[in-house]
Every structure is written in C-alpha cells, then in structure tokens.
Amino acid sequence: MDVVLAISGLMLTVVALTWMTLMRGEDRGPVPSIFGRMGTSNWKAARMSKFSDWQDRMLRAVWRHGENLPEAVLAWMSELYDEFGEMSESEFCESWTARTFSMARSAFELISRSVEEEAGKSVAGEELCYIDYLRDPELGPVGVVRIKSTEVSTPDWGEILGAMAEGVQEFIMSHYCVVWPVCGDHDRGLHVDYFHDAAVWKCKGGAAGGHVVRAIDAPPAGPEGIEVPSR
Template identity: 70%
Template sequence: MANFADWRDRMLQAAWRQGDDFPEGVLEWMSELYGEVGEISGEVFCELWTSRTFSMARAAFQVIEKSVEEETGKQATGEDYCYIDYVRDPDIGPVGVVRIKSVEVSTPDWEEILGTMAEGVQEFVMSHYRIVWPVCENHRTGLHVGYFRGISVWNCREGHSGGHVVRAIDPATRLY
C-alpha cells in the first residue's frame, strides 16, 4: 500500500498535471479524498477531478452573475446566453475543461475558477451589452482579473503605483 504522497503524485500524472505547482485548496481536497476513500484508480480520480471542476465553475458563475446584475442591472444568463461549455475531449486530456467565452480552466481550484468565470462573464458583458464592467470608481477605467495572496481580485491598472487591487471578485471574501 502506497502512502499519500506517492498516490498524490500518481493521480496528478493521471490528470496530466505532473510538475505543476498546485494551489493549497487542490492539495487539501486530494488529501481529504484520500482520507475518505483511500487509493482509487487514476480513471476514477480524473472523473472526480472533472466533476469537482464543473461543480465549482457553476458555483463561481453564480457569484459572478449576481455581481453583474447588482452592479449593472444586466442579466448574464438566459436562453440567449448559453456560453459556458463543459468539454471532455481525450485530445485535451483526461480531465474536462470549462470554457466561458475565450477563457478556460481545468483545475478544481476555487480562486482560479472564480477568476476564469469573472473574465468570461466580463467578456460577455462587454460584447453583448457594450458596457465596461466592472469599473474602478476612482479612475473610471475597466478592471482586470488578478490574484492577491491567493485570492482572485479585480485590479485597476491606473494610479501612481501602476495599479491597485480594488476588491475581491467574491464579495464574501475579505482581503485584509
């Protein structure tokens, strides 16, 4: 029977992720999974990885969708707005990819998925409604997705220091 580190390395290889530097949340999930069910095959692990990524993408989309509606009064969902794509393609790899507009994610990390969903919804809002969202209240310019201390944030690229963090993408997250 292998130990957790050996199993984790084998599962990351099964998901075509060897050598990647993974966020703590992904490694914690793997540790919890190993503790709950023990060793599982690479095929089963990839199914769980994909299911988790897709589930997290749907939850992240809801967070972003709510922000768009609260801040712009515009809807980011509806029958005409089917632009999230869940792809399982063996040529891409053994785990699925979530695509939203021109961005994609395939790692079950909440902050990475939240940032990806934010970029995709932002692209949709700009192309569909022809408005810039979100906007820095101080500089009146569009914001960009970034990461600050492992948290997905909206960044402004203006100001004396060459930019600043405006806020966390998830309104429930505190930065300081």
C-alpha cells in the first residue's frame, strides 16, 4: 500500500513539473493561455465601459454632451483618464478651463503677431476677454473665451485658432478700417473656414466658388492688408 501511494505521488509530481515546464515555455515553446487572453479582453472591455461612463458625465458638466467633438479633445480626455483616473466634475472643469485659456492666449499671440507683420497693425490685449463659468456652470458652457463678437469654449487648437482669427479680424476692421488678410489672387478679404479640423483662411473668389489660401498659422505669400477709405 505504501509503495502504491509513493508511486502515485511520484506520478503526480512528474505531471505537475511537466505542466509547469510547458507553461514556462522551456520545452516546446510558449503555451498560449486562453484564460490570459480572456482576462486581458475583459479588462479592456471593463476599462472602456468605465471610461465611457466617466466621459459622458464630464461632457455633461462642461455642456458638451451629445456634440461631435474633435478627435484631439477626445484623445486628451483619454490621456487624463489614464493618468488621473475618474477625476471629479469640478476637477475636470478646472482642467478644461485651464487648457482652453492657455490655448486661447497662444492663439491670440500668434494671430496678433501675424497681423502686425502683414498689415502693420497692433491689437489691443484688452480685446481678449476671458469669461469663466466654472463657479456657476448653470450660466452656460465652462471656460468661455470671447474676443469681440466671437467666443469659444472648447480646448481644441483648430477651433480656438479660428475663433481668435475671426475676433482679431473684426477688431482690425472696426479699429483701423483695414481688411485683413487679403487674397493675393482676387484682391478680396479672406474668411475663416475649417479643413479636416484645421483652421484655414479661405477666399470666396474665383470660378470654383472659393479656394483655401493657407492655414491660419502658416505665413502668407506676401504683404497683406487693404486700407478701407473712410466715408
């Protein structure tokens, strides 16, 4: 009886060691684990579900729920979630506002330099008005930046750049009576438009009914700006 038990124990030990060797890949190479793949897949599905719920709550907090937001904004939210986890609505509103304001300042400085280099006109800094609805989100979207009659409240570079360009363009016309910028081919003022989420200057002239002149953050081909005679 003792011999039988000893042999049975030895066989179990051999089987266990063989299985461990196979699992370590020391014999016939790595052994795929369906349970490992299932675990990873389930973890990813759970992560996506939790992120989707969190994203939905955050977009409601900043008044952006149901909107078709740019991919750059959604990617930034995913990065925030990966780094900080499920941050609260108030913390997210602060991050959203800070990012929007920072981008707006950079875009305003870029457009201001452009109009000064191209048309020789300066833009008064007080024209840029920051409106922060963070303290009372019931009033409207969080982190609004307004310049003249244009406002923006989404931390997306293309949208903010376009809004700042429109505001500066309006200021240049009302303050200096200057049309800026101008299409070199058709001698007419350009308008802000968007091409694949990028802000561009577009001319409405030409046989085709309009054409993109350049990206707003790209340098012009030559001097621009036309004085409008006062009446």
